[in-house]
Amino acid sequence: MSLGEEIIEQLKAKLGELYKGEYWRKKNRLYVNIDSKGIVDASRLLIEKYGARLCAISVVDAGLRGLDIVYHFALDHLEKSLHVHLKPTLPHDNPEIDSITPYTPQANWTEREMMELAGIKFKGHPDPRHIFLPYEWPEQPK
Amino acid sequence: MLGKIEDKASAVESKDIVVPIGPFHPALIEPVYFRLWVQGERIVNADIKVGFCHRGIMRLMEDRSFQRNIYLAERVCGICSHSHSTAYCETVEQLGDIEVPDRARYIRTLVFELERIHSHLLWAGVGMDLIGFETLFMLLWRDREQVMDLIEAATGNRVIKSINTIGGVRRDISKDMLGKIEDKLKVLEKATLNAVEAVVGDPIIKARVKGIGILTTADAKRMGAVGPTARASGVNIDVRRDDPYSAYNEVTFDVITRSEGDLYAKVEVRLLELLQSISICKQCVDKLKTLGGSIVAETIPEFAPGEEAFGKVEAPRGELMYYIVSNGTNIPERVRMRTPSYVNNPTLPLQLIDETIADAPIIIAGIDPCLSCTDRMVEVIDAKSGKSETNTLREIALRYGRKWRRT
C-alpha cells in the first residue's frame, strides 16, 4: 500500500462522515474533499503523524458550490512528489472555518492573507492582524 | 504556540527603544518594515510588517490568457524570474497534459541553474556588504558578471530571461554557445572555489557570522521553512530531489545540509550549492551537445473546466509553489502562488531575538528575503469609513489603481 492510500485510510477512519471522497491528479497529487468541520483533525493528523509541511492555503471561488478552500500539504520528503490537498467547501454567505494556527504556526501568515483577501473567517486565530494592508486599515479581519 | 515571540511580547516594557528598520533602509533592498525593541544593543522583540510591494499580480493573472501570464509570472521577482516562469509553465503543462520535449527540459534546467548561481553569488555579495566587507561584495559581483554575460548571450537579457513558453522553450542554445558556456563554467568554478576560500577562511567574517541568527531544526520544521534556510538548519528537503521537474530526475547532485542553523551554516550551504549548480550545468551542457529534437511541444493545449494542477520548483530561495485552476477558456480561473520568502520571513523574529542591532541586517539578509515575492497583492477590500489618513490612502489607491474588486 502506498503512502497516499494509507493516508486515505487514516483520514477515513479519523473523519468518518466528514470524509467526502478523494481523487488523484498527475504527479502523485492527492485531493481529498472533506467537510469544513473536520479540517483541524485532518490537518493535525497530517502534521503530527507524518510531519507534513503546509505549503499554503488557497481559496477558489467555485460559483454556486461556494468557496473551495485548498490546504496544500507537502509530503514529498516521505514519498516522491506526494502532496495531499484537503478541500473543504464553505458557503458564500458565511465563510467560517476553524483556524489551524493554534496547532501549527505555519498557517499563520497564509490564514491572515486569506482573511484579508477572501474574507474568510478563521475562528480561533491567535493573531488576526492585517498582513498586507496597513495595521490601521479600517476594515479589520474577522 | 507561537512560542518565543508571544512570551517575549508580554515581557516588553515601555522603556525599550523601538528601532525601526525600514520600510526604506540602506540595508534592505526592498521595502519591508521591522520594528525591533532593543535594550542597549540587544534585541528583545521583533515584529515584521510586509505589504509595501503589492502589485496585484495574482488578481491580474485571472484576467489574462495563459500565454500572456508567463511574462507576468516572470515579473513577480527579478532574481528568480526563470523559477517563476518555469513553475508557472510546468503547472500549466500538467493542467493541459502537455509533453515537453527533452531538449527543452534540459535547456530549462541549464538556465535554471545559471540563475541559481547568479542568485547565490548576488546573495553572498550582499551578505558581505552587510557585515561591512565592501571589497568582497564588489569582487563577488565581478564574478557574478560572468554568469550574467552567459545568461545574456544565451537568452537575450540579463535578468528577465523570457525563455520559457508553455510546452517548451522559445530559444535554442547553439553548439557554439554551449562551448562558450562550458569555458565560462570553468572560470566560474575557479572563482567560486576562490570565493569559498575567501569567505570561509577570513577571520573577521567568521567572527561576525558564526553563531548568530540561529534557527534550530525544531523551529525550522515548526515554521515550515524552506530552501537553503531550512537546509542550513538540518531539514533535508529539496524540491529538485523530492518532486523532480524539468530534467532534474536525470542529473545527479547532492543536497547540502548543515545542522547548526546559524548564519555561517547558511553561508556555507549557499556557497557549496554553487558548486553543485555548476556541476548540474556541466551535465546539462554535455547532454545538450548530443540531444536533438524540437524545443517546443507541437500540441495545442486544451484546458478542461474545473481542472486543477499543483506545481513546485526549487527557486534559489526555496520551494516555490503554483496552484492553477482552469475554467475551460484560455484564461485561468485562479492562480495561487506561494513564494519561498513568504514562509521564511516569519522565522525572522525567532532569529532576531537576543541578537544585537549590528547583526540585524545580516540576519535579515541571511534568509535571502525577497519582498517582492512575498507581497504579490491580490485585491483591496473596500473600506467603509475610516480615519483621514486611511481615506487618503484609499483615495490614492482609487486614483492610481487599475482594478478594484469587492469580495
Place this chain on the structure above:
Amino acid sequence: MPSVRAVKEVLKAAANCATIKYPYGPPAHLPEGFRGKLQIDPEKCVACGACAMVCASGAMRRIEGDAKVGVKVEYPRCIFCGQCRDSCPTQAITLTTEFALTSDRLDDLVLLNELEVAKCQICGKPIASKKQLEWGLRRVLDRINPVVKQAVQQDAAKYLNLCIDCRRSNSLRLKIHTTKYV
C-alpha cells in the same frame, strides 16, 4: 585583522577594472540576440495586429482609424519579451541592441506605423490595410493548388474589397459563396 589572502586578492583585482566607463566611454558590448528596443520595418509590416494580440504588457496596439490603420508601440510600456517578433507573420519586427530609451521628447517614445486603409466598396466601412489584403491574397495564391488558382483569383477580385458583413450578405449575388462549387 586582514588576512594575507585578502590583501593579495585586492591587489590582484586592481589590475583590471570590472566596470566600464558609462555613459561617456565606448558603447557597451552586447551579444547577438539581445532583446532591446524593437523596430518595425515599414516595408514589411501589414498592420495585421498579431503583435498587439500577443503583447503581454499592452505596449503594442492596433490603431484603427477611418483613413489609416496601423500599429502603435509605446516604448515605456514595452517589457522586451520579444513575443511580438516571434508572432509576426511577415517578420517585420526586429529587436535591436539599443537599450537606453530615455529621451526628453515624447515622440521618441512612441513608434507609429500607419498604412492606408481599404474601405468596403459597398458600405464604406474600413476593412484592413490595403497592404494586408494584397499580402493575404498573395499568400493564398502562392500556396493554393494551381488547379483552382484561376477561380480563386477571379473570386478574390470580387470580394477582396468588401467588409466581412458585406461579403456575407452579398455572397450569393456576387457568386462567391462556396455553394457554387457544390
Place this chain on the structure above:
Amino acid sequence: MLDYTPLIVLANFFLFPGFAFSFIVSWFFYWVFRKLRARLQARRGPPWYQPLIDLVKLFSKETILPITAQKTYFILAPLMALASLLLALILMPIGFTSAPAAFVGDLIVVIYLLLMFGVSTALAGSASGSPYGAIGASRELSLIIGYEAVFAAGALVPALAAKSLLLDNIVALQAGGNWLLVRFPFAAVAVLLCIAAKLKVKPFDMPDAKQEIVAGPFTEYTGPLLGIWYLAKMLAWFVLSALFVDLFLGGGDGLVFPLNLVSFLIKCFVVVVVMTIFEVANARYRIDQAFSRYLTVIFALALIDIIRFWVGSYLGWW
C-alpha cells in the same frame, strides 16, 4: 622658533599649514583614498575633482534643522570638529623641523584635540535626536573608550624615547633616517590601528555603519553643516597621517626646505595608501569585538614597546 606676531599666527592658521594648504593636501589624500579603494575593488573610482564638487554641492544646499535636534550642539559639533583638527595641525611640525605653535607638551594637546574630533562626532549624534544618531553616538563613545588609552600609550613610546613631550624633539630625534618605526614597530602598529578607528576605516567603522544605522551620527545632517563634516573627515586623513609620520616616520627628516616638505608628504601618502589597503581588506567588527580587541591585543602591542623601552634603557640598548 618662529617669531610670534598675530599676523603670523593667522597666516599659520589660514594659509600654511592651516586651512588653505591642508585643504589642498587633504583633498588630494581623500581622493587618493577613494580612487585607490575603487581600483582595489575592481571599480573605476571618482575623477580627481570629486571631493571638490561634493563640497560645492553640499555648501550650495539648504540647511535643515530637525525639530527633534538640540540645535546649539547640533550646529556646534561640526564646527568643533573642524576647529580642533585645524588647531592640532598648527601644533604639529609639517615638514619643517619646528611646528608653528609648538610649546612644551604639545603632544598631549594634540592627542586631546584629536579626541575632540571623536567626541564632537558623538555629540552630533546624540544632539540630532534620531535613533540612528543615538546608536552611532553610543558606539563612537564606546569605541573612544576602547582606543583612546591605547592611542595615548602608543604615542607615549616616542615621547619616552625622546625624553620630551615636544613633537619637535621627537622629530629631531629621528633625523637622518633613524626612524622610531624600526625601533618600536609594535607601538607603531598600535597607533596605526587607533588612527584607523579615528578615521573610521573598515574594521572599526561601526559608528557610521551605513548598512546598520544609515549614517550614524551624521544621519540628520544636510547642506553646509554636512559639508563641514565632510571637510573635517577629509582633513582628518591629512592630520592623522601627519601625526603618524611625525611620531614614527621621522617627519621631514631634517632636510632643507623644499625637500623636507616633499619627503613629509610622500610619507603621509604612504600612510594613506596603507590605510586604504587596510580598509578594503577588512570586514566590519561588531562593536563588542572591536572594543575587546583594543583592550587586549592592541593594548598589549603598545605595552610591549613600553616595556621594551624600559628594559632596553636599563640594559643600554638605546
